[in-house]
Amino acid sequence: MKLLYILKAMAQKAGLERVIADKINWLAEQGYEITLVTYEQGEHPLSYHLHPAVKVIDIDVRFFKLGAIPIYRRIWAYRQMRRLFAERLQKIVDDTNPDIIIATTYSLKVAKEIATLRTNAKKIMESHSACFSVGKEYDFRSTTVMKYVARGFDKIYYRPIKRFDILVVLTEGDKRDWSRYMDRITVIPNPVTRYPEEVPPKQLRHRILAVGRLTYQKGFDRLVEAFALIADRYPLWHIDIYGNGEDRQALQGLIDSHGLQGRINLCEPTNNIYHEYLQSDFLVLSSRYEGYPLVLNEAMSCATPCVAFRCKYGPEDAITDGVDGLLVADGDISQLAEKMAWMMTHDDERQKMGLQAREAARRYTKDAIMSRWVSLFK
Numbered sequence: 001m002k003l004l005y006i007l008k009a010m011a012q013k014a015g016l017e018r019v020i021a022d023k024i025n026w027l028a029e030q031g032y033e034i035t036l037v038t039y040e041q042g043e044h045p046l047s048y049h050l051h052p053a054v055k056v057i058d059i060d061v062r063f064f065k066l067g068a069i070p071i072y073r074r075i076w077a078y079r080q081m082r083r084l085f086a087e088r089l090q091k092i093v094d095d096t097n098p099d100i101i102i103a104t105t106y107s108l109k110v111a112k113e114i115a116t117l118r119t120n121a122k123k124i125m126e127s128h129s130a131c132f133s134v135g136k137e138y139d140f141r142s143t144t145v146m147k148y149v150a151r152g153f154d155k156i157y158y159r160p161i162k163r164f165d166i167l168v169v170l171t172e173g174d175k176r177d178w179s180r181y182m183d184r185i186t187v188i189p190n191p192v193t194r195y196p197e198e199v200p201p202k203q204l205r206h207r208i209l210a211v212g213r214l215t216y217q218k219g220f221d222r223l224v225e226a227f228a229l230i231a232d233r234y235p236l237w238h239i240d241i242y243g244n245g246e247d248r249q250a251l252q253g254l255i256d257s258h259g260l261q262g263r264i265n266l267c268e269p270t271n272n273i274y275h276e277y278l279q280s281d282f283l284v285l286s287s288r289y290e291g292y293p294l295v296l297n298e299a300m301s302c303a304t305p306c307v308a309f310r311c312k313y314g315p316e317d318a319i320t321d322g323v324d325g326l327l328v329a330d331g332d333i334s335q336l337a338e339k340m341a342w343m344m345t346h347d348d349e350r351q352k353m354g355l356q357a358r359e360a361a362r363r364y365t366k367d368a369i370m371s372r373w374v375s376l377f378k
Helices: 015-029 063-068 071-096 105-115 145-163 172-178 220-233 248-257 273-278 294-301 333-345 347-364 366-377
Strands: 002-007 033-038 055-058 100-104 122-126 166-169 185-187 207-211 238-242 264-267 282-285 306-309 325-328
Touching: 002 015, 002 071, 002 105, 015 033, 015 294, 015 366, 033 071, 063 071, 071 105, 100 105, 105 122, 105 145, 166 172, 172 185, 207 220, 207 273, 207 294, 220 238, 220 248, 220 333, 238 273, 248 264, 273 294, 282 294, 282 333, 294 306, 294 347, 306 333, 325 333, 347 366
Parallel strands: 002 033, 002 100, 033 055, 100 122, 122 166, 166 185, 207 238, 207 282, 238 264, 282 306, 306 325
Antiparallel strands: none
């Protein structure tokens, strides 16, 4: 079977890129013929290794350059770029003759061009972000005139999804949100990159882990505020946050303002995050929203229990509260602090939760999740 994936780029070391690479590599190992088409990759190296059988083509239509074009020329330039995108993509489709074409909601601005390709291939759209965060309405969260203008724009923006054969989302909650725009939806979570065959017994390290981009979405400011409420009571404990992003300076300022230098550390992203899971007592997810927080399943696979806000969407899919982790009312900083304190002071229960978490994460192995994709393709 021939598959053609379409992605803006695989240049960042981020969740979407890692998940796509994992899935493509698994499928290539099973003998699928795969072409990955990017359009904003340019000269950047691939952020994740791909199976040598995967053919990678960049069609070099860089929409991000529109920001440097004067406004009076931007609309014309945007139309020209979309036309060029359609022409170059059609050429690749003609040459490769795929059975299935897969795109993500990160490519919604060219979804119409993908949906109207001249081909007999089935077309799948994958959502890796919460539905409400993809459109423009989310940019105008307060009640303003622009909020309603953006809502009308979103109806047009989402319309091409209906032309795809099916939309694949990560959670049942997100499926309910997307159902306003698409009737044919199925749920397939993301797989964990790996499921360690063995996990050594946990040694108490007084270490809390957090992982993600340093952005508003990930809510690390909420984690800092929560830890500040209990830091004096538990002087041996510290937090390591792994990630990069535009909020690094603001987060460091918040850490400094609470006098938590050395207690909360902003660490550079690592290529071996599983080592950090194994070396941590528990993980905290403080996100405001998620498409699906794969970090939970990864940590759980390493017998590292998690504390997470009940945000949209994913934590309630991954964690059974009080069994393999702890869930916190969304946005409740005080409750987050209390749940973290519970984890710090209940060693035996935390260890037991970790073992339960590892067992729960087994359902997200590559073989388990990719078998569902294979069924969908068939």
